[in-house]
Amino acid sequence: MLVEKLPSGKAMALQDLDEYSLAHVFLFLSVADLDRCLLVCKKFQHIIQRFVYSKKCMLALVVNSPKTCNLSLYQYTARKRAKLEENWRDGRYEEHTLFQHNVMYISQMDIDKDFLYMTHGGCLQAHKRTKNRYLVDTRIHWQVGCRRDPDISSLAKENDRFLAGRLDGRIMIYDSTTGQTTLQSVATDVIKSVDFCRNVYAVTTKFQATYILNRSWREHDFENAELKHSHVYPRAYETIKLKGTRLAAGMFHCGRKQALQMIDLQSCAVMQLNSQTKAVYDLIWKDENCLLTGNFDDSMRLVDIRTGNDEACWSDPYNASVYCMFYNGSYAVHCGMKYHHRSNLYDLRVPNRCVQMYFPSKRKHSFSPVYGIKADVAQLFLVTDYNLRVLHFDADWAVKKDYASI
Numbered sequence: 001m002l003v004e005k006l007p008s009g010k011a012m013a014l015q016d017l018d019e020y021s022l023a024h025v026f027l028f029l030s031v032a033d034l035d036r037c038l039l040v041c042k043k044f045q046h047i048i049q050r051f052v053y054s055k056k057c058m059l060a061l062v063v064n065s066p067k068t069c070n071l072s073l074y075q076y077t078a079r080k081r082a083k084l085e086e087n088w089r090d091g092r093y094e095e096h097t098l099f100q101h102n103v104m105y106i107s108q109m110d111i112d113k114d115f116l117y118m119t120h121g122g123c124l125q126a127h128k129r130t131k132n133r134y135l136v137d138t139r140i141h142w143q144v145g146c147r148r149d150p151d152i153s154s155l156a157k158e159n160d161r162f163l164a165g166r167l168d169g170r171i172m173i174y175d176s177t178t179g180q181t182t183l184q185s186v187a188t189d190v191i192k193s194v195d196f197c198r199n200v201y202a203v204t205t206k207f208q209a210t211y212i213l214n215r216s217w218r219e220h221d222f223e224n225a226e227l228k229h230s231h232v233y234p235r236a237y238e239t240i241k242l243k244g245t246r247l248a249a250g251m252f253h254c255g256r257k258q259a260l261q262m263i264d265l266q267s268c269a270v271m272q273l274n275s276q277t278k279a280v281y282d283l284i285w286k287d288e289n290c291l292l293t294g295n296f297d298d299s300m301r302l303v304d305i306r307t308g309n310d311e312a313c314w315s316d317p318y319n320a321s322v323y324c325m326f327y328n329g330s331y332a333v334h335c336g337m338k339y340h341h342r343s344n345l346y347d348l349r350v351p352n353r354c355v356q357m358y359f360p361s362k363r364k365h366s367f368s369p370v371y372g373i374k375a376d377v378a379q380l381f382l383v384t385d386y387n388l389r390v391l392h393f394d395a396d397w398a399v400k401k402d403y404a405s406i
Helices: 019-026 031-037 042-059 067-072 078-090
Strands: 002-005 011-013 096-098 109-111 114-119 123-130 142-144 152-156 161-166 170-175 180-185 191-197 200-205 210-214 226-235 239-243 246-250 262-265 270-272 280-284 290-295 299-304 309-315 320-327 334-337 342-346 354-358 372-375 379-383 388-392
Touching: 011 114, 019 042, 019 067, 031 042, 031 078, 042 078, 067 246, 078 354, 096 191, 109 372, 109 379, 123 152, 170 191, 191 239, 200 239, 210 246, 239 280, 246 280, 290 320, 299 320, 334 372, 334 379
Parallel strands: 152 191, 280 320
Antiparallel strands: 002 011, 096 388, 109 114, 114 123, 123 142, 152 161, 161 170, 170 180, 191 200, 200 210, 210 226, 239 246, 246 262, 262 270, 280 290, 290 299, 299 309, 320 334, 334 342, 342 354, 372 379, 379 388
16 A cells, blocks of 8 residues: 655555554554454554554543443453444444343342342342353342342442342341341331442432431441431432532422432532433432433433533433433443333533444333443443343444444
């Protein structure tokens, strides 16, 4: 391939370019094309293996986050991560259905590197994540509670400690390192959302109020230490998230389109944020100053709490509400949508554009929302009405399902 001629009139070949220029050109090639270029000469091989794959990963949306890399069972090479990024963007994955149940209930779910944590009715179970084709061992590694107990309606996890809220108004705290469990009654109402940070616990119910509880205890006295109410806010929220001494709270409905509030736990002051939405179904702290919200009105919004305003907005092409979200700590946000088990992938660097949509295959119950969503570098976990769907993107042989142009 000739690119220009030297002053002497001799043709200049591509391999005569300097390393910086070649590396820039190679960034625009797919992994398959780069694999072919590796065979051309040792110079190409050195540039691609040393610089290009790692640079592609740095610029990637899904696979560049330390958070999701730490959640993965595998330590992927830079080339493999670049290929996984292409699969995420192209919609190339293998689908698995786990924990099928005929009675509809909404499971709560979380993951770490070694385990999938999932509620089944009134119990919380840990299932070992595996490297075989089934991805998750459906046998129980450990279990807390009983399926016949009132259903677990909300779940929060911090390191090895779990906080679960139940339909009967009780909360359960479980420490997986010690195996100790604490049950405590908080209200006579359904617990809608829970969160905790160190020794501060926040609980909101469906109709009554929001409770802030504190624990002052020693590790060896965990079982006998009861949470003490420090404050009660006379408003119930749909979702809450703690960040230090601040509690972000989203309402189930607000006719004035001001469903997002901020509570300062030190001064007990409630601040109204100006996010223009009737209902907030889920929210995530992006950093110290910004929130991501999933809303009833088909939008995901980035809200700056310093100004209280929406700084960016992403709308769903099908006008479906956002039921849940997962933020990878970098730029990728996965959203679980209201219909058809669908999830959307958004890039915070590109406002108002959906990078890709994922439609798991239709089965008996094909209209379920996604109630819970988690992801690592190669897998996407989706909780539906009747099962758990796992999309595995380390599947180069899979059929491409590209909905990015919709």
